[in-house]
Amino acid sequence: AQSVAQPEDQVNVAEGNPLTVKCTYSVSGNPYLFWYVQYPNRGLQFLLKYITGDNLVKGSYGFEAEFNKSQTSFHLKKPSALVSDSALYFCAVRVYGGSQGNLIFGKGTKLSVKP
């Protein structure tokens, strides 16, 4: 079965420190991988995607993610966290053979950045 796992319910980081939000996946075939962020009372916002090509993907707001095929991981990273990065982060994978937008989401990781 295809799935996405986000092993951490919450990640706490001090402002200015690097952050990592973890994601692993299980999918048939080559994965299409995504990160979305949700701020309070807002819809999910696209951060970045990996379809093919360079394993290091750069996205919005200074975020990047590294695709690691051998570890089936797609961790989200940022070199220097901001308080405004505090939000709920979702990893997602497109269902293999499915249409665009047919995504399986992880349960989300709450990122808390303290000043």
Add this chain to the structure above:
Amino acid sequence: EPEVTQTPSHQVTQMGQEVILRCVPISNHLYFYWYRQILGQKVEFLVSFYNNEISEKSEIFDDQFSVERPDGSNFTLKIRSTKLEDSAMYFCASSANNEKLFFGSGTQLSVL
């Protein structure tokens, strides 16, 4: 940045009643979606819609659910006879042909 708008933000209904959730996707987008999130659970795909027809639907999207694009701007989700377990946050999303989805803020549906 353009936004997907959803109305209402909250909807309370009695079990067995019909509800229609409304969405205005981004104007030049061609692909439309509904997702839902039951409290404490994952965001789940319901249906995708392209070229005025359903392109894919999940097991959740049974005969009680339907979608429609009645005019050039709105995209609706109808639940014909609501059940208690339909209580959830429903998200509409739209995209161009680039795998990047834009989500609305959601409609919180409470079935009593």
